Structures are given as C-alpha cells and as structure tokens.
Amino acid sequence: MTSTAAGQTPAGGPGGASPPIDSPSSWPLVDRAGYYAAWVAGLALIAIAGSILVYMAVKGAQYFDLGLLTESPTADLDQSKAGGFKDPLIGTALLTVMAVAIAAPLGVAIAVWLTEYGRPAGLARAVESGIEVVAGTPSIVLAIFGLLVFQNQLLAPFSFEAEGDAVFGRSFIAAACMMSLIALPLVVGATREALNAIPGHVREASYALGKTKAATIRRVLLPAVRPGIGTGTALGMGRVAGDTAIVIVLLGGTLQITRGSDDVFGLFRGTGSTLTSYVYLNSPAGEGQAPEKAYFAAFVLLLVVVALNFAVTRIARGRKEAAWTR
Amino acid sequence: MLGAVACLVLVLIAGMVIFVFAKAWPSFAHNGLSWFTSGADVDLQLEDILNSPANPSEYVYKLNAWPLLWGTFVVTAGAVAIGIVFSLFAAIFIVEFAPPRLNHVLEPVVRLLAAVPSVIYGLIGILVIVPWVGEHLISLERKESVIQVVQLDGACIMVGIAVLTVMITPIMIAIVVDALRAVPRSWMEGAAALGANRWRVMWTVAVRTARPAVIAAAVLATARALGEAIMLSMVAGSASFAPNPIDGITFLFEPTRPLASALVENVEGISVVPFGQTLYAFAAILLISSVFLSLAGYVAKQPLRKYGVRP
Numbered sequence: 001m002t003s004t005a006a007g008q009t010p011a012g013g014p015g016g017a018s019p020p021i022d023s024p025s026s027w028p029l030v031d032r033a034g035y036y037a038a039w040v041a042g043l044a045l046i047a048i049a050g051s052i053l054v055y056m057a058v059k060g061a062q063y064f065d066l067g068l069l070t071e072s073p074t075a076d077l078d079q080s081k082a083g084g085f086k087d088p089l090i091g092t093a094l095l096t097v098m099a100v101a102i103a104a105p106l107g108v109a110i111a112v113w114l115t116e117y118g119r120p121a122g123l124a125r126a127v128e129s130g131i132e133v134v135a136g137t138p139s140i141v142l143a144i145f146g147l148l149v150f151q152n153q154l155l156a157p158f159s160f161e162a163e164g165d166a167v168f169g170r171s172f173i174a175a176a177c178m179m180s181l182i183a184l185p186l187v188v189g190a191t192r193e194a195l196n197a198i199p200g201h202v203r204e205a206s207y208a209l210g211k212t213k214a215a216t217i218r219r220v221l222l223p224a225v226r227p228g229i230g231t232g233t234a235l236g237m238g239r240v241a242g243d244t245a246i247v248i249v250l251l252g253g254t255l256q257i258t259r260g261s262d263d264v265f266g267l268f269r270g271t272g273s274t275l276t277s278y279v280y281l282n283s284p285a286g287e288g289q290a291p292e293k294a295y296f297a298a299f300v301l302l303l304v305v306v307a308l309n310f311a312v313t314r315i316a317r318g319r320k321e322a323a324w325t326r
Numbered sequence: 327m328l329g330a331v332a333c334l335v336l337v338l339i340a341g342m343v344i345f346v347f348a349k350a351w352p353s354f355a356h357n358g359l360s361w362f363t364s365g366a367d368v369d370l371q372l373e374d375i376l377n378s379p380a381n382p383s384e385y386v387y388k389l390n391a392w393p394l395l396w397g398t399f400v401v402t403a404g405a406v407a408i409g410i411v412f413s414l415f416a417a418i419f420i421v422e423f424a425p426p427r428l429n430h431v432l433e434p435v436v437r438l439l440a441a442v443p444s445v446i447y448g449l450i451g452i453l454v455i456v457p458w459v460g461e462h463l464i465s466l467e468r469k470e471s472v473i474q475v476v477q478l479d480g481a482c483i484m485v486g487i488a489v490l491t492v493m494i495t496p497i498m499i500a501i502v503v504d505a506l507r508a509v510p511r512s513w514m515e516g517a518a519a520l521g522a523n524r525w526r527v528m529w530t531v532a533v534r535t536a537r538p539a540v541i542a543a544a545v546l547a548t549a550r551a552l553g554e555a556i557m558l559s560m561v562a563g564s565a566s567f568a569p570n571p572i573d574g575i576t577f578l579f580e581p582t583r584p585l586a587s588a589l590v591e592n593v594e595g596i597s598v599v600p601f602g603q604t605l606y607a608f609a610a611i612l613l614i615s616s617v618f619l620s621l622a623g624y625v626a627k628q629p630l631r632k633y634g635v636r637p
Contacts, residue, residue, distance in 0.1 A: 024525075031525040034415075035423065041412055042419035042432060045499075048492055049435040052442060055450065106331060113328035123333070129624045130335040136546065136620030137342070137613065138553020140586050144609045145342050147596065148349060166597075181338075242443025244556040245586075249593050276445045276556075283449050285560040291453055298446045305441050313434070 053302075060299025063292040069300070073255040073278070085297050087256045088278040091172075092241055092304070094267075095251070095274055098176035099183055099240045104233050106180070107187025112217055114188075115195040135185035139178075143249035146178035150250075159260065159269055170252040171260055172268045178246050183236025190235065194228025195221060230315040238308040241301065244276040251277065275301040343617070346610050352600070353607035356387035361607070365390030368566035372592060376601045385600040393568035394608070397582030400483055400569060401558060402551040405490035410544045412491065413498035414533070420499070421506040422528050440496035448560035451489045456480040456561055464579050476567050476580055483569055484578040486562035494551050498543035501627075505539030506532050542626040549619035552586065552612060559587035585612055 024035045068084030110127065118124040150159055151169035159171035198221060206216040252258070252271025255278070260269025273281075275297050280286050282294035354361055365371075371389050378386035420432050460480020469478045509532045517527045533540070563581020566588065571577050583591075589608045596602040 024523075027523050027525060031523055031529075034418075034529060035525050038415045038419035038423050041415035042424055042428070044412075045416055045439070045495075046428075046431060046435050049438050052446075052450065053438070055454070056446070106334075109328050109331040110335065113332045117328060123329070127332045127335055129621055130339055132624045133339055133617050133620040134335060136549035136553075136616045136623070138555065138586055138616055140553060140555045140589050141342075141346070141609045141613045141616070144589065144593070144596070144605065145346055148345055148606075184335075238441050242441070242445070244443070244445045245590050248556075248590060276443055279445045279449055280556060280560075283445075283560060284452050285448070285564075294449055295453075298449050301443060302446055305443060306438065309434075309437055309441050312437075 056295075056299050056302050059295040060302075063296040063299075065296065068293065068296055073273075085275065085278050085293070085300075088273045088275045088297065089300070091251070091257060091272040092274040092276070092301070094172060094272075095176055095179060095247070096237050096240045098172060098268070099179035100233055100237050102176060102180035103183035103187050103236055104229065107184050107232065107236075108191050108222075108229055110184075111188045111191035111195060112221070115192055116213070116217060116221070131185050131188050134181055137181075138245075139182060139243050140245040140249070142178045142181055143246040146174055146246070146250050150174040150177075157269075168252070170250050170271055172251065172270060172272065175246055175250040178250060179240045179243065182239050182243055182246075183233070186236040186239065187229065187232035190228045190232030191225055194225035194231075197228075198224055227315050231312050234308050234311045234315065238305045238312075241274075241304055241308070242276060244280055247274045247277040248280065253277070255281075275304070339617070343613060346606055346613055349603060350607035350610040351603075352385075353387055353389065353604045354610075357389055361389060361391055362395065363390050364392035364396075364568060368393050368588075372566075372588075372601070372604070375604055376592075376595045376598055378598070378600050382599070387600055387604070389604060389607075391585075391608075393566045394583060394585045394588050395611075396568045397483070397562070397566075398552060398584035398586070400582065401486045401490060401562060401584055402548060404483070404487035405494060405551050406544055406548050408487065409491045409495045409498055409547060410540065413495045413502060413543065414540060416495070417499050417502035417506055418528050418533070420503050421532070422524060436496045436499050439492065440500070444493065444554060444557040445560075447489050447493055448557040451485055451557065451561035452481070455485050455489070459485055459579075468576055468579065472573070472576060472580070476565065478576075478579050478581075479563075480579075481561055481563035481581055482579045483562060483582050486558050486582070489557060489561055490551055490554060493554065493557065494547040497550060498547050501539050501543040501546065502536060505536035509535045538626050538629040542623045545619050545623040545626055549616045549623065552584075552616055552619070555584075555586035555590040558584050559591050562587065564591060 024032050027035070065084075069089060070086050071084030072086050073083040073088070110131070114124055114128060147169050149155065149169075150171070150173075151167045153167060155169075156167045158173040159168045202220065202224070203216055206220045207213075211219065251273060253273070254271045255273050257267070257272035258270045259266035260271070279294045279298045279301065282290045282297065284291065368389070368391060374386050375389065378384065420429060420436075424432060457480055459482065460478075464478050464480065472478065506528075513535065514527050514531050517531045518524075522530065562583065564583045564587060565581040566583050567581055569577050569580035569582050573580065585608045589605055589612070592601070592605060596605055
C-alpha cells in the first residue's frame with residue numbers, strides 16, 4: 001500500500017524528456033486549470049505532512065523530558081506526580097514484537113502457498129480475497145471479536161480468570177493475536193510481490209540441479225525474498241504500533257504492566273498499556289487531561305513509526321543488490 | 327500443509343461473521359427494523375440498556391441507531407468524496423508533472439501520511455483544529471441559533487471529514503499512482519503524437535484506463551473510513567446527534583458520532599449482557615459493510631491485472 005512512488009520512471013512526459021513547444025501557458029483554459037489543480041494537490045500533500053511533522057517536533061521539544069521515559073505511570077490527580085510512560089513504551093515494544101512474531105510466519109506461509117502452489121485456483125482466489133477482507137476489517141471489530149474469542153473458557157490460560165468463572169479475556173497474548181491480523185495482509189502483500197519478482201529461470205535452475213520444490217522454496221526463494229519479508233514486517237510493525245482500538249479493548253486498560261500470574265508467562269498473560277492508549281487517555285478525549293504528556297508520548301510514537309518507515313526504505317534499497325534474481 | 331495455513335484465513339473470516347452476528351442477534355431481533363430508524367436520544371437509550379435489570383427476561387434492548395448510522399454515512403461519504411478528487415489530482419501530479427526532485431519528497435510524504443497513527447491525527451485535531459474552528463469559524467449567533475438542540479463547540483463533522491480525508495488519501499494515491507504508472511506508454515505516446523497536450527494525455531488516456539483503480543481506491547478507502555474509531559471519537563464531537571442538512575452551513579458544524587466511535591467509547595460496559603449484545607450489533611454492521619466493500623474493491627481491481635499491475 002505504501003509502495004507508492006517506488007520505481008520512479010525517468011523524466012516526465014509522454015513525448016520523452018521535455019517537448020519544447022508544449023508548455024502549459026499555450027494550453028486551453030480547462031487543461032491549464034487541471035494542471036494547476038494537480039500542482040496544488042501535490043504541494044498541499046507536502047504542506048500537510050510538513051506541518052504535522054514540524055508541529056509534533058515543536059511540541060515534542062517543548063515538553064521534552066527524558067524522565068518521562070523512565071518513570072512508570074501512576075494514577076494521581078496531580079499530573080506532576082502521575083509519572084511518565086515507561087510502561088506504555090515497554091508495552092508498545094512487547095506488543096509489536098509479539099504481533100509480528102505471529103504474523104510473519106503465517107504471512108510468509110500464505111504468500112508462498114499463493115504464489116508457488118495456489119491450487120485449486122478457486123481456493124487461492126478465495127484466500128486472496130480473504131486477505132483483502134482481513135485488511136479491510138476495522139480494528140475495533142477485530143478487537144471486539146478478539147474479546148469474544150478470548151473470553152472463551154478454553155482459552156482461559158491466555159488471560160486470567162476473574163472471580164467466579166468468568167474469563168477476563170484481555171491480555172498481551174489476546175491483543176497480540178488480534179494485532180497480528182493487522183500486520184498479516186502487509187506481510188503477505190510484500191512477500192508475494194517479492195516472490196513474483198523472482199523470474200522463473202531461477203526456480204528452473206534449482207529444479208535442474210535436482211532440488212525438490214520444497215527445497216527450492218526453502219533454500220532459494222525464501223533467502224531471496226528476505227528483504228520483501230523485512231519490508232512487510234516493518235510496515236506491519238508500524239501499523240501495529242499505531243493502532244489504538246485493539247489496545248483499548250484487549251489490553252485491559254491498566255496503565256502499568258500488570259502480570260497475570262507469577263510464572264514465566266505472567267507477563268504475556270498480564271495487562272498493560274501502549275503509547276497509543278496512553279496518548280488517547282491523556283488527551284482531552286480521555287480522562288487523563290494531561291496534553292503535555294500526550295504530546296510528548298505522541299512525539300515518541302511518531303518517531304517510532306517514522307523510524308520503522310525509514311527501515312522499509314532501507315530494506316527496499318537493499319533488495320536491489322540481489323542482482324542474481326534478475 | 328501451507329494450504330491449510332492459508333485456509334485459516336477463510337475460517338477466521340467465517341468465524342468472525344458467524345460469532346459476531348450470533349452475539350448481535352438479540353439486539354436486532356428485539357428491535358426489528360426500527361433498529362435502523364431514528365427515535366429517542368441514542369445516548370439515553372444506551373444508558374437504559376446499560377442499566378437494565380439483571381434478570382434476563384427484563385433486559386432492555388430498545389434502540390434506534392439512526393443517528394449513529396447517519397453520522398457514519400455523512401463523515402465517510404464526505405471524506406471519500408473530497409479524498410477521491412484530491413488524490414486523483416495528487417496522483418496525476420506525482421506520475422506526470424512533479425519535477426523529479428519534488429518526487430523524491432513526495433514519496434516519503436505519502437508514506438508518512440499513511441503511517442501516522444490515527445491517535446496522533448486525533449490529538450492534533452482535538453488540541454489544535456477543534457479549538458480553532460470553535461473560536462474562529464463558528465460565530466456566536468450560529469451557536470445560539472441551535473443552542474436548544476445541540477451545543478456547537480468546534481468538534482464537528484467538518485473537522486472529522488477534513489482529518490479523515492488526510493488519513494485516507496495516502497491509500498487512494500498509492501493505488502491510483504500504481505495504476506497510472508502501469509498504463510502502456512505507447513498509448514500515451516500515441517495520444518501525444520496526435521497533438522494532445524500532456525494534461526489531455528493524462529486525463530483522457532491514462533486516467534480513463536486507470537478507472538477501475540480509481541473505483542477500487544474509493545471503495546477501499548471507504549472501508550478504511552468506516553472503521554476509523556479513535557480519531558473520530560476525538561474530533562467529531564462524540565454526541566449521538568444526527569446532523570441535519572436542512573440547517574445549511576450550520577450542518578457542517580454539528581457534532582456526530584459514527585458507529586465505530588460509539589463502539590470504542592462504550593466498550594467498558596460490554597460485560598453487561600444486553601449492552602454487550604448491542605455493541606456487537608454495531609460491530610456486525612461495521613463488519614458486514616467492510617466485508618462487502620473489501621470484496622467489491624478486490625473485484626474492482628481485477629481488470630487492472632490486464633496491464634500487469636498487481637495492486
């Protein structure tokens with residue numbers, strides 16, 4: 001989806017480099033209007049993105065406070081005592097990694113099946129459109145469906161049981177499972193694109209050496225599409241880190257990370273918060289009413305997301321070095 | 327084996343539709359078609375449902391969800407209508423008219439706009455745009471003219487539409503740009519050779535060839551806009567009010583609350599049985615419309631395959 005302007009074609013118009021006589025000033029009025037509208041739209045995009053970045057950077061610098069990064073949040077009416085957002089920061093990292101750890105293997109498996117096997121064709125098309133459906137499902141619906149699933153008695157080990165027999169159904173595992181569905185279509189898309197870019201003769205060369213199809217996939221294709229998988233994963237991480245609805249519904253809404261039990265899995269069964277839910281709760285829309293902290297947390301969140309997007313660009317550039325696949 | 331993994335996706339979707347609808351059924355069944363009509367204040371009705379007695383036979387379900395549906399429709403339609411025009415021109419600019427140096431900026435810009443989390447859009451909206459609109463764009467007379475019905479404080483459908491447009495344009499631009507790039511060069515050169523100028527070539531040949539992509543972009547962006555909960559609950563006023571187009575310009579300044587926002591704001595009460603079922607009814611409406619939109623987008627994208635584009 002964000003592979004927008006990749007593969008830039010050199011030099012403009014449909015008459016080659018720049019046709020000397022064809023300048024907009026000689027065009028009919030309607031055409032000129034369209035031409036200028038296109039310029040306005042393009043510049044407006046840059047202006048909007050620029051002002052968002054500058055505004056967040058200014059606000060982030062204004063409320064800059066490294067202490068916030070290392071303090072746990074506490075509930076207090078006095079905002080100066082309410083602590084920072086160490087726990088939300090850890091929560092974001094933990095949730096993102098868990099979600100991607102689920103989504104990446106699944107996504108790669110689905111992409112490999114779709115491009116390398118894809119039979120019966122009807123099923124492949126159904127799965128393909130199914131991925132689109134998953135990508136289009138609102139995250140709040142995924143969240144509320146996840147609640148339905150994880151409140152099931154069978155899945156009680158993944159969260160914890162409240163008094164009575166009710167299963168709480170909210171935990172890092174529950175949130176990560178649903179978050180993985182957000183990352184999944186991106187991983188599938190990027191991996192498929194990379195697999196499709198590998199020409200047939202690479203596969204044929206491998207078969208000619210006596211490799212089976214499975215060995216070809218494992219030893220030849222998967223190493224070649226590693227940058228594609230990386231791109232999809234990084235995009236997915238960005239999307240997961242930025243999602244709020246699932247966190248609010250499925251992570252339990254405790255500001256501090258609370259362990260679900262005392263054993264090793266306690267952390268994963270526990271509840272917590274992430275940067276997104278922290279921003280939401282501290283904005284005027286939530287109960288927190290601490291816009292300064294919301295600004296700084298949002299700035300940190302934006303940095304994380306922008307960094308992940310830079311990673312995508314870097315990985316995509318690395319892909320060009322694998323020249324043997326052309 | 328891999329096929330089995332792939333089929334999990336289908337199982338998941340089927341499970342999602344079945345479970346959510348099963349859970350939502352009581353709310354639809356008790357209200358019948360009046361679920362979709364307008365009636366008493368939705369917020370009060372939701373409160374009644376939340377406070378309904380613990381005895382299952384006395385559960386309250388009465389709900390007329392029209393204001394929520396109408397709010398969803400107005401905001402989504404507004405954002406998609408503005409967004410499709412805007413992103414079409416922006417895509418033409420990126421593909422044809424932007425100087426190469428500007429294009430190096432535009433690529434990360436579109437990516438960035440797509441990547442900014444909705445809560446940040448919401449934060450900027452509620453802390454910057456909403457107060458500004460409330461102070462400068464809405465005059466006192468306008469506020470007083472509707473004071474009996476609704477309070478205008480700047481959080482309104484106009485801000486919601488504006489921010490939502492910014493959120494969904496990157497998706498549309500990405501799809502349209504890919505399609506415009508895939509239009510066979512020779513067609514455009516042919517048009518240019520016949521004397522059409524660069525704008526005519528883009529508008530009459532490239533855009534027309536890429537029409538399926540424009541439709542697919544609009545449909546997929548609609549699916550995204552429908553599900554936007556957090557940002558809209560922050561900037562669109564979050565009052566279950568059905569803005570009335572008869573009010574003229576005031577209409578734009580009236581608050582609303584789309585389905586998805588109503589869901590996210592009321593989710594604490596989900597353990598109360600009838601209230602939870604009502605929330606699942608909201609989710610069911612969202613789910614079924616997004617499934618249909620996604621499938622429609624998938625179908626609309628198919629003709630593009632002809633030109634070798636794989637969106």
